[in-house]
Amino acid sequence: MSKHEIYAETAAQIEAVLEGETDRTAQMATVSCLLSQAFPNSYFWTGFYVVDPARESELVVGPYQGTLGCLRIPFGRGVCGTAAAERETQIVEDVHAIPNHIACDSRSNSEIVVPVFDRAGKLIAVFDVDSTEKGTFDEVDKDWLERIVASIFAK
Incomplete structure (x- = not known):
């Protein structure tokens, strides 16, 4: 399959x-799990960083599949923090080539982050x-991931 x-x-x-499910944690856990299982050879770490309601300029790790994630990421730092600050999807072909990358796991080499x-x-x-x-990751990933998260969380 393509x-x-x-x-x-x-x-x-x-x-x-997720039909009828309104709990965000359950929604995020399901999205992470099913996408991780759909792409076992290319999705190394799959999950959510949630805006911390107590510190609205910081992300805290949420439901995910994979190795240990960073616990907290400030807006503007790394790929996740940049996506949060700019509110735009970030596609990075080589994470080691960007100066503010946060290496939660050194085995990660490319990344996509969708607000x-x-x-x-x-x-x-x-x-x-x-x-x-x-x-x-490419525009196909961007298009589908943006559609999937919007269909769950923005309705």
Whole structure:
């Protein structure tokens, strides 16, 4: 199956499993799990960093699949913090080539981070996927991941 077909199938699974579910933790855990399982050879770390309500300029690790993640990330720092600060998806072909990268696991080589908004347009989290291979993520990933998180969290 092509990457596009895998995303389409997985998005349908996510929608079906989460139908009627309103708990954000359950939603995030399900999205992380199903996407991680759909791409076992390219998704090394898959999960959410949630905006800390006590410190609205900091992310705290949320539901994820993979090795130990960073516990907290300030807005503007690393790929996740940049996605949160700029409120735009970040695709990084080689994380070691950017000066403010935070190495939670040195085996990560490329990354995509998608900001997650609620229905009012407020940033609630970022969805982060790391790969051990360089150049793993592209516009197909960006398009599908943005669609998936919007379909769950912005409705």
